[in-house]
Amino acid sequence: MLNRRHFLKQTVGSSSLLALSSLVPEFLVNTARAAEAGKDQVLVVVELTGGNDGLNTVIPYADDLYHKARPKLHYTKNEIVKIDDHVGLHPSLRQVGDMLQKGELAVVQGVGYPNPNRSHFESMDVWQSADPRRRSGTGWIARSAPELQGNSSHIPAVHLGPKELPLALQGAAGGVVSLGTLRSYLSEPNAKDNDAKTRKRLREDLVKASATTQKDSMLAFVQRRQLQTYATVDRLADLFRPPVPAPSAPGTPAPVPAPAPPDAGIPGEAELSAPRNLNPKLNVVAQLISKGLGTRVFYVSLDGFDTHAGQKQDHAGLLAELSNSVAGFFQQLKGTGHDKRVVLLTFSEFGRRVQENSSGGTDHGAASCLFVAGPAVKAGVVGAHPSLKDLDAGDLKYHTDFRRVYATLLDRWLGCDSNTVLGGKFDPLDLIKAKI
Amino acid sequence: MAGTLPQSSTQVDPVLAWQSWEPSATDPWNLKWAGHLYRRAGFGATWTELQEAVKSGLAATLIRVLDGQPGAEERDRLVEKAGAAIASKEEADALRGWWLYLALQSLHPLREKLTLFWHNHFATSIAKVNRVDLMFRQNRLLRRHALGKLQPLLLDISRDPAMLIWLDSNTNVKGAANENYARELMELFSLGVGHYAESDVREAARAFTGWHTDGDEFEFATDLHDTADKKFLGRSGRWNGEDIVRIILEQPAAALFVVRKLYRLLISENESPPEALLEPLAQGFRKSDYDIALLVKTMLSSRLFFSEHAYRQRVKSPMEFVVGIVRPFGGSRPATMAPELEAMGQLLFAPPNVKGWSGGKAWLNTATILARNSFAKRMAVGDAPSKPGSPPPHGDVSSVLRRDKITEPSRAVDLLVDVHLQGDVTKAARLRLVSFLAEGKLKDEAFYQRAREAVLALWTMPEFQLA
Numbered sequence: 001m002l003n004r005r006h007f008l009k010q011t012v013g014s015s016s017l018l019a020l021s022s023l024v025p026e027f028l029v030n031t032a033r034a035a036e037a038g039k040d041q042v043l044v045v046v047e048l049t050g051g052n053d054g055l056n057t058v059i060p061y062a063d064d065l066y067h068k069a070r071p072k073l074h075y076t077k078n079e080i081v082k083i084d085d086h087v088g089l090h091p092s093l094r095q096v097g098d099m100l101q102k103g104e105l106a107v108v109q110g111v112g113y114p115n116p117n118r119s120h121f122e123s124m125d126v127w128q129s130a131d132p133r134r135r136s137g138t139g140w141i142a143r144s145a146p147e148l149q150g151n152s153s154h155i156p157a158v159h160l161g162p163k164e165l166p167l168a169l170q171g172a173a174g175g176v177v178s179l180g181t182l183r184s185y186l187s188e189p190n191a192k193d194n195d196a197k198t199r200k201r202l203r204e205d206l207v208k209a210s211a212t213t214q215k216d217s218m219l220a221f222v223q224r225r226q227l228q229t230y231a232t233v234d235r236l237a238d239l240f241r242p243p244v245p246a247p248s249a250p251g252t253p254a255p256v257p258a259p260a261p262p263d264a265g266i267p268g269e270a271e272l273s274a275p276r277n278l279n280p281k282l283n284v285v286a287q288l289i290s291k292g293l294g295t296r297v298f299y300v301s302l303d304g305f306d307t308h309a310g311q312k313q314d315h316a317g318l319l320a321e322l323s324n325s326v327a328g329f330f331q332q333l334k335g336t337g338h339d340k341r342v343v344l345l346t347f348s349e350f351g352r353r354v355q356e357n358s359s360g361g362t363d364h365g366a367a368s369c370l371f372v373a374g375p376a377v378k379a380g381v382v383g384a385h386p387s388l389k390d391l392d393a394g395d396l397k398y399h400t401d402f403r404r405v406y407a408t409l410l411d412r413w414l415g416c417d418s419n420t421v422l423g424g425k426f427d428p429l430d431l432i433k434a435k436i
Numbered sequence: 437m438a439g440t441l442p443q444s445s446t447q448v449d450p451v452l453a454w455q456s457w458e459p460s461a462t463d464p465w466n467l468k469w470a471g472h473l474y475r476r477a478g479f480g481a482t483w484t485e486l487q488e489a490v491k492s493g494l495a496a497t498l499i500r501v502l503d504g505q506p507g508a509e510e511r512d513r514l515v516e517k518a519g520a521a522i523a524s525k526e527e528a529d530a531l532r533g534w535w536l537y538l539a540l541q542s543l544h545p546l547r548e549k550l551t552l553f554w555h556n557h558f559a560t561s562i563a564k565v566n567r568v569d570l571m572f573r574q575n576r577l578l579r580r581h582a583l584g585k586l587q588p589l590l591l592d593i594s595r596d597p598a599m600l601i602w603l604d605s606n607t608n609v610k611g612a613a614n615e616n617y618a619r620e621l622m623e624l625f626s627l628g629v630g631h632y633a634e635s636d637v638r639e640a641a642r643a644f645t646g647w648h649t650d651g652d653e654f655e656f657a658t659d660l661h662d663t664a665d666k667k668f669l670g671r672s673g674r675w676n677g678e679d680i681v682r683i684i685l686e687q688p689a690a691a692l693f694v695v696r697k698l699y700r701l702l703i704s705e706n707e708s709p710p711e712a713l714l715e716p717l718a719q720g721f722r723k724s725d726y727d728i729a730l731l732v733k734t735m736l737s738s739r740l741f742f743s744e745h746a747y748r749q750r751v752k753s754p755m756e757f758v759v760g761i762v763r764p765f766g767g768s769r770p771a772t773m774a775p776e777l778e779a780m781g782q783l784l785f786a787p788p789n790v791k792g793w794s795g796g797k798a799w800l801n802t803a804t805i806l807a808r809n810s811f812a813k814r815m816a817v818g819d820a821p822s823k824p825g826s827p828p829p830h831g832d833v834s835s836v837l838r839r840d841k842i843t844e845p846s847r848a849v850d851l852l853v854d855v856h857l858q859g860d861v862t863k864a865a866r867l868r869l870v871s872f873l874a875e876g877k878l879k880d881e882a883f884y885q886r887a888r889e890a891v892l893a894l895w896t897m898p899e900f901q902l903a
Contacts, residue, residue: 119564121561121563121564121788121789122789125789137791137794159803164778164781164783164788164803165781165801165803167788170794170798176801177801177802177803178801178802178803178804179802179803180779180803180806184803184806184807184810185806195889198889199813199889199892199893202868202869202872202889202890202893203809203893203896205868206865206868206869206893206894206896206897207896207897207898209861209862209864209865209868210861210862210865210897210898210899217706218705218706218748218749218750218751218797218902219748219898219899219902221797221800222751222800222898222901222902223898225800225801225802225805226805226896226898228802229802229805229806232802233806
């Protein structure tokens with residue numbers, strides 16, 4: 001059992017917040033069993049923003065109707081990355097195909113929900129709140145946050161990216177962090193910047209000095225959130241900067257510490273902000289996992305999938321970025337020995353119309369496919385490809401409610417009660433290996 | 437505090453709560469209440485305004501904030517003309533900067549506060565409307581009605597092109613009604629869930645068929661309008677959209693719905709008030725033909741408003757935080773601030789969905805807190821490391837000390853705390869600030885430089901995040 005001081009030091013690091021630990025928010029100070037970094041399963045959610053064309057992602061190349069519907073946009077059986085006698089992957093997804101062959105990736109077909117909504121933000125709301133009626137104002141990951149955190153002191157869920165906190169992470173009582181592009185968290189004082197250090201000390205002292213008579217008052221709430229923010233900043237600073245080694249024994253010369261520059265190995269602001277970049281974001285996520293941040297769910301996005309016109313090249317580029325990034329991500333994790341505890345999920349707000357349009361693109365559709373990736377995933381194709389004949393107003397019909405995917409990951413991977421989070425029971429899919 | 441109102445809002449006497457507050461010797465009008473009034477009735481006060489308010493008393497100050505200063509409407513109209521020109525260039529950030537500028541310059545900040553409130557109430561996003569000029573026109577419409585009457589506001593917004601595009605009104609036609617507008621009108625704009633049935637949504641949608649836009653203006657498509665009989669909220673007739681609005685306002689629930697939202701804006705976000713407490717306001721609202729200005733006046737003059745029930749019980753929205761900081765500077769460059777508001781979670785003209793920004797505690801997460809701090813730093817001390825004697829480009833927060841040549845740390849802290857927080861800091865915080873300013877025994881420019889750091893610190897304090 002870690003004693004309180006040692007525990008705080010581990011999590012809050014060298015922060016001055018240590019001094020008045022009675023005011024540090026509960027989730028940082030819980031002295032009960034602390035889940036040690038490196039032990040819990042992690043889920044990385046990748047949002048493909050805009051409505052990914054599933055039909056050209058996992059391609060029913062053996063079906064004539066596919067080729068007929070897409071004279072300009074189709075891929076022939078020689079171009080695709082073959083999965084089986086029915087479907088193959090878009091040519092850009094070679095590395096995804098490799099992962100599938102290696103037994104580390106599942107493709108789930110025909111995913112959607114009843115009464116599909118073809119509005120971007122409305123359908124996105126559905127996927128993020130896990131509520132097809134769009135009455136919930138909170139996100140499914142936010143609702144899992146308390147269980148994700150359990151008795152640990154770790155931040156349960158983190159968003160990384162320039163956009164505002166997605167609905168999926170909104171509504172948690174506390175404990176969800178938006179890292180933005182990391183810059184504001186890491187632009188903390190370095191050894192030379194005394195001004196900034198003084199400023200930081202003053203700011204934190206004043207937060208602690210605020211009146212906090214009532215725990216449930218607005219003031220107490222703000223104080224807690226601010227302390228959480230500063231503690232997160234400190235935590236990240238500790239993770240990304242190697243600690244100064246302890247002084248050596250008397251008589252021996254003190255080693256000259258050469259700490260790495262604060263932002264060593266972290267992609268720059270421009271890279272992390274670019275909407276069509278996924279690689280830098282997953283790179284940072286892999287680093288945060290490997291360095292022991294302890295977070296259970298990460299959320300990032302790749303934008304640009306709303307391909308109403310000129311789809312052929314655009315989509316190919318985006319899928320290439322997706323494929324390379326996901327493969328690179330797991331390679332990076334394998335290098336640090338963390339790959340087996342991470343599963344990655346892709347999703348998009350809807351698929352696209354079967355029939356291509358007259359602008360070399362496709363319009364908003366409904367059911368689509370998604371990927372679940374990682375060494376812990378039971379590889380293969382889950383569910384049949386939706387019929388290209390029996391359509392719903394020109395769109396593919398779904399057969400697998402997306403909430404079944406969430407339920408599977410919640411119950412069988414993250415150890416959360418999907419019934420509570422999703423407000424109902426959804427049959428899980430066979431996506432997770434019994435033994436890795 | 438205004439009289440001795442019970443601590444829990446469920447125990448407050450609804451009649452006493454809304455009576456006008458009368459300051460007394462034991463319960464005086466002072467800096468604290470002046471600051472509170474200016475924050476709620478606008479975006480905060482300058483030091484000059486605060487001092488003037490304390491001197492001239494509650495009544496005079498109330499008139500000033502409720503009615504605005506002479507020439508207010510004229511000035512806003514002029515600025516609106518500039519807005520139209522800016523909007524025609526179809527650059528959203530430019531329009532955001534324009535609105536911030538208007539809020540900063542307005543002689544009637546209360547109207548801007550209400551315009552922002554209605555923007556969130558009838559939450560329409562440029563993400564779907566895709567026309568900056570139409571968003572501007574909606575903004576102008578909201579400003580026109582902000583302190584007017586609810587019925588004309590509801591009627592005009594039902595014909596507003598941005599709103600019509602936002603809620604798919606052009607697909608609402610006879611024989612194939614699209615219920616989107618009818619539903620949101622009742623659920624989110626006037627009655628709230630539970631005060632109408634699904635059949636009412638269907639019938640209301642029929643009444644609004646043909647309420648279209650040609651992309652620029654409202655257009656009533658006569659042949660697409662369903663003229664047949666409809667039964668709406670128990671009333672039968674060949675209803676048109678105007679009738680729907682009229683019948684909605686005959687429901688008791690309508691007044692209560694709007695009153696409850698204004699309570700959150702003007703009184704408190706911390707607790708949900710019992711219906712009994714809101715009922716006197718709702719009654720007054722109905723009787724006055726839904727006069728918004730009168731309702732706002734009643735709330736802002738009340739004993740409940742000038743009590744701990746309301747004091748610092750709201751989180752400043754990003755626009756309030758930013759405008760509150762910048763306003764005392766006068767000449768600033770608000771056009772550049774739109775991205776910073778976005779980082780704080782409020783991209784103007786782009787609420788996340790038709791329910792609007794949640795507001796309250798939802799404004800504060802780790803990223804938005806850092807964004808607020810970053811903005812505060814830019815305003816107080818600038819971005820580049822500066823030398824003593826060179827104030828940051830937006831204005832000098834230590835000018836209030838400089839004016840009276842105050843370089844004694846304790847006096848300086850007292851004044852700065854009065855200016856920015858109207859004295860509302862703990863003794864411990866005060867002492868910490870004094871020791872900060874006293875470090876190094878700095879003089880003249882070096883001292884004023886350090887004072888700017890102290891102001892930055894004040895702007896990042898928990899108290900400062902609360903309105």
